[in-house]
Amino acid sequence: xxxxxxxxxxxxxxxxxxxxxxxxxxxxxxxxxxxxxxxxxxxxxxxxxxxxxxxxxxxxxxxxxxxxxxxxxxxxxxxxxxxxxxxxxxxxxxxxxxxxxxxxxxxxxxxxxxxxxxxxxxxxxxxxxxxxxxxxxxxxxxxxxxxxxxxxxxxxxxxxxxxxxxxxxxxxxxxxxxxxxxxxxxxxxxxxxxxxxxxxxxxxxxxxxxxxxxxxxxxxxxxxxxxxxxxxxxxxxxxxxxxxxxxxxxxxxxxxxxxxxxxxxxxxxxxxxxxxxxxxxxxxxxxxxxxxxxxxxxxxxxxxxxxxxxxxxxxxxxxxxxxxxxxxxxxxxxxxxxxxxxxxxxxxxxxxxxxxxxxxxxxxxxxxxxx
Ligand SMILES: [Zn+2]
Ligand SMILES: [Zn+2]
Numbered sequence: 001x002x003x004x005x006x007x008x009x010x011x012x013x014x015x016x017x018x019x020x021x022x023x024x025x026x027x028x029x030x031x032x033x034x035x036x037x038x039x040x041x042x043x044x045x046x047x048x049x050x051x052x053x054x055x056x057x058x059x060x061x062x063x064x065x066x067x068x069x070x071x072x073x074x075x076x077x078x079x080x081x082x083x084x085x086x087x088x089x090x091x092x093x094x095x096x097x098x099x100x101x102x103x104x105x106x107x108x109x110x111x112x113x114x115x116x117x118x119x120x121x122x123x124x125x126x127x128x129x130x131x132x133x134x135x136x137x138x139x140x141x142x143x144x145x146x147x148x149x150x151x152x153x154x155x156x157x158x159x160x161x162x163x164x165x166x167x168x169x170x171x172x173x174x175x176x177x178x179x180x181x182x183x184x185x186x187x188x189x190x191x192x193x194x195x196x197x198x199x200x201x202x203x204x205x206x207x208x209x210x211x212x213x214x215x216x217x218x219x220x221x222x223x224x225x226x227x228x229x230x231x232x233x234x235x236x237x238x239x240x241x242x243x244x245x246x247x248x249x250x251x252x253x254x255x256x257x258x259x260x261x262x263x264x265x266x267x268x269x270x271x272x273x274x275x276x277x278x279x280x281x282x283x284x285x286x287x288x289x290x291x292x293x294x295x296x297x298x299x300x301x302x303x304x305x306x307x308x309x310x311x312x313x314x315x316x317x318x319x320x321x322x323x324x325x326x327x328x329x330x331x332x333x334x335x336x337x338x339x340x341x342x343x344x345x346x347x348x349x350x351x352x353x354x355x356x357x358x359x360x361x362x363x364x365x366x367x368x369x370x371x
Pocket of ligand 2: 118119120121122123124125126130132133134135
């Protein structure tokens with residue numbers, strides 16, 4: 001267990017420098033000693049309790065064109081050198097000028113902050129679509145928002161912060177960001193009581209989606225994965241049944257269960273191109289296909305299925321808008337077996353091992369780092 005400090009010691013014991021994992025380039029991440037940031041006006045200094053390693057951290061480490069840019073016109077998103085990390089739970093340490101008491105926070109509180117810090121001024125922010133904010137300052141990628149793979153970090157003035165409730169294991173708070181993304185995914189699916197819902201992929205995100213879909217109580221909630229242990233966890237998160245496509249024909253099985261029609265909702269959360277075509281086969285006419293994954297390569301599918309064949313609604317998902325409160329409540333209510341979903345708590349020094357575990361993906365669910 002992490003040793004939680006009391007408010008007085010927290011505020012007095014702020015050192016001059018701290019450990020941080022700084023990204024300088026693909027495969028060039030360095031553990032460095034850097035100055036502890038000072039909170040400016042409206043800002044909050046927090047001490048990181050646990051930081052998550054996301055699939056996108058693995059892709060960034062590997063030099064994904066989506067993040068680093070490419071010759072065929074994709075711009076560079078990341079602004080190195082930058083302290084990595086957008087998943088975290090932390091403890092409030094110090095307020096900048098005028099920030100005292102913001103978001104109902106006091107020194108010593110356990111806190112999360114949405115991964116994106118919206119500008120509040122762009123077209124999307126003005127439309128209320130703040131998670132699509134054009135400058136797109138996400139912790140761990142942009143200079144304005146250094147990340148959580150460090151002993152301390154600052155929540156900027158425009159950050160969206162959430163105090164965790166008393167009684168919730170603060171370390172479970174590291175799962176609020178991914179679970180928020182899962183909640184947003186299920187919100188996009190607009191579930192109805194009579195729906196047969198298929199969630200493809202039971203990594204930590206997919207498990208969160210199963211738990212979120214369970215709260216909506218559709219007629220039938222089916223989880224798909226290639227790993228039996230993950231399917232067991234999906235059942236504990238609320239799946240009515242599970243299918244392992246390695247062992248049985250998942251498309252045939254879902255059609256059989258639905259009188260030959262197919263599922264009403266298919267959520268793709270595997271990141272494997274095969275799961276896209278599987279979903280297009282498995283879904284009924286007028287079904288809702290929800291795409292969550294980020295793929296390593298372009299996916300090839302018969303586009304006509306969407307229009308002429310099935311008249312599908314295809315919905316994409318990005319980040320976790322308006323979902324943190326629900327995610328926090330789900331964890332506090334014990335709706336997920338958190339101690340089995342957070343499979344690893346590594347010391348910050350072992351960040352490269354953590355990244356490799358996430359890239360490999362076979363022996364871990366949520367991998368976290370302890371600064
Ligand atoms: Zn993430
Ligand atoms: Zn904006």
